[in-house]
Amino acid sequence: MKLQTKITLLFVVISTIGLVLLNASIFYFVSEFNFEDFFKRLEARVNLAAEIRINPNKESLAYEQVRTRYLEKLANETEYIMKLDTNRKPVYKKAIDLPDQFYDKILTQRKARYTEQNHFYAGSLFKIKGQKYIVIVAATDPYGFKELEELKKVLLIIFVVSIILTYVAGTIFSYYTVQPVRGIIKRVKNISANNLHMRLDELKSKDEIGELVLTFNNMLTRLETAFETQNNFVSNASHELRTPLTIISGETQLLLKDDRITDEARVSAKTILQEAEKLGHILASLLGLAQTGFDGKKQDWQKIRVDELVIEVAESAKRIDRDSVIDIDFAALPDNAALLYTYGNSNLLQLALSNIVLNACKYSDNRPVTIKLSADAFNITINVVDMGIGIPVDEQQKIFEPFFRASNTGQFKGYGIGLPLTQNIIRLHKGTISISSEVQVGTRMQVTLPVA
Template sequence: MKIQSKITLLFLLLSGAILLLLNITIFYLVYKFGFDDFFKRLEARVNISAEVNVFPSSKSRAYQEVRNKYLEKLEAEKAYIFDIDTINRVHIPGHIDVKSDFIGRILRDGNARHKVENTFYAGKVFAKNDKKYIVIVSAADPSGFDELKILQRTLIYGFLVAMVLVYFVGKIFSFYTFQPIRRIISNVKSITANNLHFRLDELSGKDEVTELSYTFNDMLDRLETAFETQNNFVSNASHELRTPLTVISSEAELALNKLDVTPQQREIFKTIYAESEKLNQILSSLLSLAQSGFDGEKQRWESIRIDELVIIASESVKKIKPNSNIQIDFANMPADERLLYVKGNNNLLRLAITNIISNACKYSDNLMVKVSIKVENNKVIISVVDQGIGIPQTELQHIFEPFFRASNTHDYEGHGVGLPLTLNIIRLHKGTIGIRSEVGSGTEIKVFLPVEV
């Protein structure tokens, strides 16, 4: 999931949590205020009922008229008056449904409130002439419950609508927030080995995006310097290093051709000549390895038919190793010849395939090496299977590192640059390499190259 999507989701969750908490708070306050207001109305009626029934006087009639004229008649409103005996007991007729625990709270606290579903009760203790009475008024509040239900639906629908709005606002917010990041990504993608002099636009401000832009530009400065150093080395190393090696090799060869050279001197010159040739091979491999690290823009690209390339690579190996035993299997070739073409540099790809086949022949002591070609998922797959010494499992992850050689290859000549060079070439062609090996049984290397579109 992209960071932009994560921020949108986080923004949605945080906003949803805040809105949910706000809605719960609003509902609770309205619920509490509405019921508290209704209980106060009941308590006012309790006091009026007491004035009329417990403390009758000349004003009782006036209280009754005020109640009838100005006070709203509540739904299912009822008034109860109970006597309290000398031992603080209350006799409640059986047809009256008033909970005993509610009566107990009234006796204990002097007044109390009680609710059963949609029926509200308010009660209070009154004293007259050393005698105590409990006055209770009950009523239903359907309109209050209806208002709460309306409020509940409004809050739920409002919450859902708000979440939809928050989601789109979050997407817009994250889109504009990450717009400078997308611009940086686009600019960085356009920078290759051929235009390392390009730099990101310097942004104004002191935020993290500006700091990221400066950091990228600083990194590009270092990369450009490193690339120029590599280019200069690749351009000059061939001439500067090959010339003295050629002189050493030539002088050693001339010395070997002289008749007056003693046997001991001849052995010395043979060693000098052999080591100079070996050093020349190492230098050629290193230069190829360095050159294969470029982005391919300076190489000549063309359509290459893979089966023909494999045949040429096999013939090259046979010229170098006449005793090699290579079998090319065309059984799985696709019927459509167009699927055998890839886009790349012919010399580099031939070098990569030659390295793989040559290694297979070398480390299998010229036993059968099987090369096959097939096409799957729009990729050409070249498989090279040998019956050689294999590679220890613990060392497989290191075989593409320059100068690394497996622990069981001491009896074979090599410099540890062939497979790293091959990997660089295959990556340059947007391909991949897979390897499977077992010590004593052999190794299989598969090269995957994209079919030319």
């Protein structure tokens, strides 16, 4: 889930919780206010009923006129008057069937309220001329309940509309919030090992986004320094070691041409020359490995036709190893020749493919090696299949590590640098390289390159 979507959902969830609490609070307080107002109106009628009904007199007549003139009759309004008799238990006889707790509260607290659905009851205890009376007034409040139902509908509509507006506002808010991050991602995607000198545009703001950009730039500076240091060390070391190595090889060759040396010394000189040549190959591979890494600028790519490149690699491998048998399979080539082109450096790609093909020839004792080429709308695939010694399963993931050699390659010469160099070159061309192998059956190396 994208960050923008997460922010939007979080914004909507928080707003929804807030709206639910707000609407619930509004409904609760309005209903409480309505109930409280209605109960006060009932209690006023309880007092009037006590004045009018219990001990009628002239003042009672005045109360009756006031009630008739100024107080509206409530819906289903009913009065109940009960005289208490202390000689019996309970001291009252229920005039209306209500819970005992309601009557007990009247006796203990002189006043009580009770509601059941839309029926409201208010009761009070009165003492008039030495006698105690319980007066209860009951009524319904259809208008109040109707108002609450209308309020519920209004709040529901407001809630739905608010959620929609919140979602729209959250989407806009998250879009502009994540926009700087989106810009950073877009710029970071353009930075690779080929252009580590590039930096993100620093923001004037001192917020977390500005701090993130600064952190990225500092990280890129450290990476650039590390790559440059590694590249310079390997390049300089390779160059510096070549001079004394050339002198050793030259002097050894001169020594071998001298007829005065003994046979024993000649054997030693030949060993020195062979090891010097091995060291020369190692230095050349190390230099190539360094050159395929960071060079501080974009490589100068050109369009390369891969089928022609494969033919050149096969011919080159046959010149180096004259006993090799290489079969090229172009049966799966597409009809559209444009799908056979990729962008890259021809020399580097030829070096990478040559390493794979020469390894296949070497480790299969010159049994047939097949190079199969295929392509689709997006990728060009090169498969190099041999029938050689294979690679143990637990060692297949290590073959791209510099100087690593499989445990079953002891009888073959090698330095463990060819495949790491090949992998670097393929990665440099935005491709992939994979391997599948079985001991004593053979190995398949697959290289995938993007179509130009």
